[in-house]
Amino acid sequence: MPPHSADDVAGLIASWRERIAADERLRPAVSVDDVEAAGCAGDVAVAFDLEDSGPLDGQLDRVRHFYDLGVRTMLPSYNNRNMVGGGCLDEVDDGLTTYGRALIREMNAVGMVADGSHCGARTGLDMCEVSEQPMIYSHSCMRSVWDHPRNITDEQAKECAATGGVIGITGVGIFLGPNDATVDALVRHIDYAVELVGPEHVGVSTDYPFDHEDFNAMLEQSPELFPDCYTRWGPINFMPPEGLLSVEDALLARGYPNDAVAAILGGNFRRVAGLVWQ
Template sequence: MLPSYNNRNAAGGGCLDEVDEGLTDYGRALIREMNAVGMVAGGSHCGARTGLDMCEVSEQPVIYSHSCMRSVWDHPRNISDEQAKECAATGGVIGITGVGIFLGPNDATIDALVRHIDYAVDLVGPEHVGVSTDYPFDHEDFNAMLEQSPELFPDCYTRCGPINFMPPESLLTVEDALLPGDTPTTPSPRSWAATSAASPRWCGSSLGVLLVLFGARQWHRRPKDPSQAQLPKWMGAIDRLTPVKVFGLGLALAALNAKNAPLTIAAAASIGSAGLPVGQEIASLAIFVLIATLGLLAPLGVYMLGGSERRPHSATGKTGQLSTTSP
């Protein structure tokens, strides 16, 4: 819940106020009560000083559920670097929104959204950045109201004409836009996107390579029909892989997939036991299947549990724990 919306009220200042005096005594009491009942405090639409005060007062994470970065595009509804850092220090998240006038000169495109995401991630880290379209399904009515009664809105809302909004289906292309690689507007690879703990590509590729290795060894160890041709020499080389060598391969893959290193190493260790007698080898295979399954599920678990980690509060040394109540 927001303590204020664009303009000052009894709780605090709004982002469109010329002067933001911050949270009032009532506003501070409101934030404390929200903490007590499990409500998430949101700073979007609030003034900068009010947002900073919220981060100071709150014992729980504060979020900017639908705001963009002012350093990328200067608009009163966007937040400053200081606001973003203090939000992250509480364990909160900034939701980059798909509203054209907040992203750029009425630029509701994926490229514009990615520019803000990249900047925010570089500033506070990927764990504190999300996406929020802020898409109004009555946007035609809203734009008609802007045109009919421009005096009711500040110039920063009307100067570009009808406001462009990114439609929700555009979110389907955000993942591809964020994957490492060159784009017209962001030539630098995004290493944070490649090594995310929830990245199915890295998790799947690491465990997939190990599974292929295990399958090749088991294929070579099967009973051979003397009438059949000998297997290729490379399979014999695989059979000579000792547990230590397999473990080393796991370490190499873990280095590439640092976020999932423990599971990758564990999988490699279980594969290394494939040289055991047949009965124990079957048990080893069962263990590997279990580890592989956990490896595929772990990133989701890391993502879900990551929000409950207690993080230090930069201003007061307090800690914040993410509420399970939806904002």
């Protein structure tokens, strides 16, 4: 799928800001204080994430432009190689390009979190090497638990943790197991990641698309857009956001301390935002 242009992204952000303003349950978030204020009021804080650096079109000054529009995290590549680096579905990943390394440094300078989800393994490792701030895998599962190209290796997880970052286990069925979008499957990945890098470097990110029926219809109508590892099980199952309540119960039942559960269910990502966002 071709990336959106910079103007497309600006238009999408403007549209979403209108939707947020029209819903009293939602609040725009450009700082950690905004997130905490929303939480105290029982509202949902909304920050923007750009899942591909394509809209930058090679112009590093656009990092600041998108940051000013509210984008707080960005993925250098989405599944396939671009001018920044490799994607997780590429057969060969040569890592970050010279421009890609400059992009990570610019994101550090601006205060935008670098996110290795959807990137190739070598590109993700290079991101950890270059970044002077914590980087994250915002929505990725563990390849040692379920061998899928969208999942990350133990080495990737360890290097991410070494930056002070967080791996967000995601509730997408095909990444958790054989289209297994259950709490038990998600907790298996959490357990493995916690054993590998510690609870301070693990989070949860459901990656739940509220238009999932449209997404599954697109997969059925255009299977060439994704490889067999996405399409072989038919419609993709997703764990809904309310499943997080059951995740909390499951972690407590397994003996996780209250503070570790709080960290996994948001505290660790809040820490990274506090360190990186400006």
